Amino acid sequence: MNKSILKLTVVAALGISGVVVAQTPKTIAYAASSLNDLNQQKEDIENKQDNVQSKLTDKNDKISDVKDQQSSVKEEIQRLNTAISSTQVKIIEKKEQVSTTKEEIKKLEEQIAEVKKRIEKRNELLKERARSYQETGGAVSYIDVLMGAQSFSDFIDRMGAVATIVEADQDILKEQEADKKLLEQSQAELKAKLSSLEQMLSDLEGMKSSLNSQKKEKDNLMAKLEKKEDDIHAEMLSLEEEEALLADQKVAMEKAIGLEKSRLAEAARQAEIARKAELERQRKAQAAAAAKANNSGETNSPSNTSANTESSSEPAVSTPAVSSGSFTKPANGYISSGLGQRWGTFHAGVDIAATGPVPIVAAADGVVIRSYTSSSYGEVVFISHSIDGQIYTTVYAHMSSGSRLVGAGQVVHKGQQIGTMGNTGDSQGQHLHFELHRGEWNAAKSNAINPIGIVPM
Template identity: 50%
Template sequence: MKKSAITLAVAATVGLGTIFGGTPAKIEAESISKLKGEQNNIQEKRSDVKLDINQANDKISELQGQQADVKSDMKSIDFAIGDTTTKINEKTAKIEETKAEITKLQEETKIIKERIEKRNELLKDRARSYQETGGVVNYLDVLMGSTSFSDFIDRANAVATIMNADQDILKQHEADKKELESKQNQVEKDLSDLKIMLADLEKMNQQLNAQKAEKDKLLGTLIDQEAEEHEYMMDLKEQEQILASQEAAIQKAIKMEQEAQARAAAEAAAAAAKNNQANSGGGGGASTANPGVSSGYWTQPAVGRFSSGFGGRGDGNHYGVDIANSTQVPIVAAADGVVIKSYYSSSYGNCIFISHSINGQVYTTVYAHMSSRIAGSGDVVKKGQQIGVMGNTGASQGQHLHFELHKGPWTQDKSNAINPVGIVPMP
């Protein structure tokens, strides 16, 4: 690296190093372009997430449209079920009516049969009594007893009339009986037709009910899918928020670097004016101006027992390390930086995300499960500055600090997570 007079002068500046590690101007110029690159990356990620959000929105609209279709289908099916149910009730009533009619016809037929039998008995009795009592003779007596021919004719006619009347009544009865029987046949045929229609209707109703159950199941699935999509959307929105905060933090870092550079340039000009007074050597000024550098950029985020390392741990990957303590110890910023996010998450509990810029490299640290948070979003924090208190909030079993280090911004898939051991001092 070529060291110009300006670089050396800048190295002597104090304010600059406090937040971003006190690096020479050349590196700071690079750091600004690195930060801008990081900002571009985040912007790209944000537009990806926005695209995902739009797609999720489309998907939700589509699912809602499908639900409306299914509901409209179900309404039609309901109407059809109502219609067939009405018809079933009508046919059932008609069947009852027909059965009653059959019973009535059977009774009428029975009565007619009895009448025919009685009439037959009567005729047989009469015939028998004619024979037994010499009916023919008596009959002849009747005829012979006539006083004149016309009387004879009258008597003969009377006898014939009586016999014919008997025959007529019998014929009439037989005709009635036949008519009733044919009526009964017709009604029985009607009944069997009605039963077939009823069975068809009941089958149709069963099919409709099965269709409705199927649609109901489909609707349930669509509702579940929509709920999932909403949940995914929430995740995306949280992601977008974090990205936006990170972008703002980087924007802030760029502004601070630029201000620091402007200050450095001004001081360099002043130093040049004074000329050969203060600086006879190179980096000596830098080291005395930045006592923090000797103890490193990083500090231990909490006092306690190192209870779990990075990676593995059965249930998916462990993207951080755990420091446990039975007392409520302070949690401190592991390096200088800007708080990206300070919020409560169902998994992380009370958590804080800090963006650090070290020689233009963005790092993100995460402090999770705290009992309380002291730093807020947008705060500029110093290495070792308290940001919260160790706790057991969110998805945590036992009081501990879950600490993550990401080389670059924090992402949903935690692809930038690295093992902090060897970088950040640990117990």
């Protein structure tokens, strides 16, 4: 028996959770396994932190990727803009050339028309002359000129003059025809030039529209890249929030681990005290047995022993046995009042009454959320529990003055003593007023449920 207690002390002091058999304050086993749980939870948080960190690094890489893409697209857009504006300048130039050429063509057309008119006029004149020459009027006048000759040489002279006049008319006509041909040729050349200019213009306009559509594409790509960057930034923001939350959780977990370690150390110290007391009791028992064997008439020792046994087996003052489920009995005693309507008001809990110094224990593993003196509840402790994902709140009221053993933020374990039964606050006679809420406690006590059937009583 000594050996097992000693073993327990060592195990507890080292903070190793293990199978500790019998004779052990059960809280130590709980403490050790819950320390493991807490360390496991802390490790989970650290893993999550690593995960979030690597995600953040990944997002940062993606952002710089997107930025690179953006700057190359920006360069292309600038290049396209330059090309578009130079194309635009060329288009304006070509348009000017086209309109100049068109004007020139128009002028030539006017000139050609004029020359044609002159040619026609002269043609008319020549035809008229030829007619008068052939018919009578004109011919007579030429003949008159010839016939009026005074001598043969005079006749020859006159003949030459007539021929010169006719020839001159013919020359002018020829020159005019040549002019007309030249003009027509220039006009044809200008028309060719115009059509080549118009071709160039349409090519330039085609180029401009292709550049514009390329630019539109790049603008769309740029908008997409900017949207992508925004999205990554938003994702990073939520990752940073998660990171901050995880850091908070880690701090809370470390605090809980620290509390748990000091609890373990305290439990080990208590176990050591218990071990020494047991050794002392055994030593006394052996001394008493020896004295009895010596056949002495002393009767002190047996009565001492029986007194010890009596006090340790007195049910009213002992800590209740810890049940195996999620909940355990919060105090030994009898149920003096159940949950329900009582004297016109709702009694939100169960009253457990007993006499003597009765320990009150946490009904389940949890965290103390309040520990204070209330005018109605008296000395009271509130504990929050998370059981299979459901939050429960337990309330332990009317504890004896100065008996509260836990403070807010403290981690407590099923069966761990948190105070002693009393009669403080709005209470008649010593009892524990115990409430169980599914969810958070509220002033209306709307979450209160009957603990009977859930918490062993």
